[in-house]
Amino acid sequence: MSKYKVLFLDIDGTIIKSDDSIDKTTITAIQQAQKAGIEVFLATGRPLHEIRELADLLKVNSLIGYNGAFAIYQGKDLFREPMKKESVKQFIDIAKKNQHELVFYTKDQNIFTDLEADCVKEFIVKFHLHKNDTYLPTSDYEVLGMTLINVESEEIALYKMEDEIHLSQVNLEGMRHCYDVIRDKVNKGIAVQYILEHLGLSKESAIAFGDGLNDKEMLMSVGEGFAMGNGHPDLFQYVKHKTTTVNDSGIFNGLKILGIVE
Template identity: 35%
Template structure:
């Protein structure tokens, strides 16, 4: 079966540690488009944080907030909000332990803590603007993803939430909180189904723990050479480092580009 789509994670996949797009990655993505194969972003980031990247690569389709918000060619195809009763439970539990929360809505994001050090450290690592301080933002807006700021030794405090949420660590001081069963794979499935394609028509690239389901779901999954070790068993192929033509080499292995 010929591949029609390639889904790309952002951090550690399209972007290197300096949050820059390697020149060869830009060239490889352009070559892909010239062959009539559609590149799509698949990220944990919200749509309002990816415009510089999508502009640089000429991509207008994306699976954001770990599959909860999907846009194809500028049109929203799929949205999955976290239910308010579940958010209320999360907010109450995090408050007991003074763990800051950041709520991601459709057009902006806000925190329930002002200058919380864990929030500051994790958000600064993404090189994006800090969230505004609006503790009640989650009550009045649709929320698609939450950042829960705690260290790994405190994760056990949130075991009771696993019947309502999917939690994935992405930073030493932060976890993504998604609707139960949420993943990039779920968003990709929604997009492919809407367009009349199946998982076998897709290739995906990733490097983090939130890429497991995506790489396992698609027809050909590629893990970056700089991937988290736990991601590797879910990939069909492990390519080179993001700064060592990792995207190009993965596309060559998938049969989409030539050397």
Template identity: 30%
Template sequence: MTNKSVIFFDIDGTLLNHDKKMPESTKKAIFKLKELGHEVAIATGRAPFMFKDIRDELDIHTYVSYNGQYVVLDGEVIYQNPLKLNPLEKLTEEALQNNHPVVYMDHEDMKANVPEHEYITESISTLKIKFFPTHDPHYYKSRDIFQSLLFCKEGEEHQYEQAYPDFDFIRWHPVSVDILPKGGSKAKGIEKICKQLGYPEEHQYAFGDGLNDIEMLSTVKNSVAMGNAEEVVKQAAKYVTKSVEDEGILHGLKMVGLLK
């Protein structure tokens, strides 16, 4: 175990470029890591159903999804941390009054509390996925919801941050914010996996580029920020590699000594 490592990769802006395409050098690097006996995993804010195609393409069966709220090790769910129902219901009522739509997401699907809204269309379409939320305002009442999306302009989320201390709000798009359980993060999900696999911290690696990667990058010992990341994200990481467009994954893996 001591000469093998576990490497966690974010998806958007890390494995995938701005056009949601995976550079060929990235794919080859992932398979080379696996060939060398390393454990390769994904750590993303996406729902499991939003990146099954990527898992299949890369033959990856271990992942942290929903920013740490739904964690799977070798195909088995090992950790779940859903949103609290009562505050989610109250937030939904307030958001509806403010014309701020909400989308509810479990491990299988996502549903919106309004039939349609331009903010939902605008933000979800940037993910370039084949899934789109359909209308079911009561979806959250009968199942565990691991993440919600609040659709509002930048700054408008502050009123909710103060009113709902059970949740963390992380912006991922100019008109959309992730709603997560308070204190939930990719770092917590990674901790669950590493504890079960037994990898010491010096053999843990993480690559990311977004605001939701900051805790992961500041917690994992060998962390690498992409060159396309914002400055605040780069400051959280131990290393900074090139942009995803410029073979950043391959360059970063060579930088930290995992590939030659």
């Protein structure tokens, strides 16, 4: 039985390769980790209603979605932390004023400011989003996460209206004009800490893999944090390990270092 008890895996750029496929070694690594008694969580910025097919493929029943705002353990809800409605309204107003697009995620839908915008269509295709609708100001949404689209790096400062919210660049080729909205008190790291406490596990018994800056808090909240070789350059300073890229068996090679796979 492994001394490690839980494994947290980002999806895009960590499990899913640049050509949208999953390497066979990644599936093997997850299977061997589960066989060793390790609980595997998918931990993503994506909405959970869009990753069910992937979770079923990998036979994973524990999930963190919306960059830490919603967690499920073995099929049962653990917690849900929606954004403040006034914050959501502020982001929508700033985006509209500056000709940016955004999507916010509810428990069941992806709500876009303009479904016909080219950058939005590209975003939907890249992330295989299906449950999409157009924002209606008269609707009362419970927003769990948000991504800004078509934003230049020099425009990030437009959205710094709260100290407890920051933007994290999406670390995928062709999508770097997109930024996840991250809450300092609601992120993947806070979710990991909550789960470890809930399960009565130590930080040292936990492993995590990620590639983006939205993974930073998660990788710092476990004993064995791995940045993928294709990770954002600013991520490496926060992790214990650097593994190979997602296209070169990064998860498998990282778990091999720990003696979990062979």
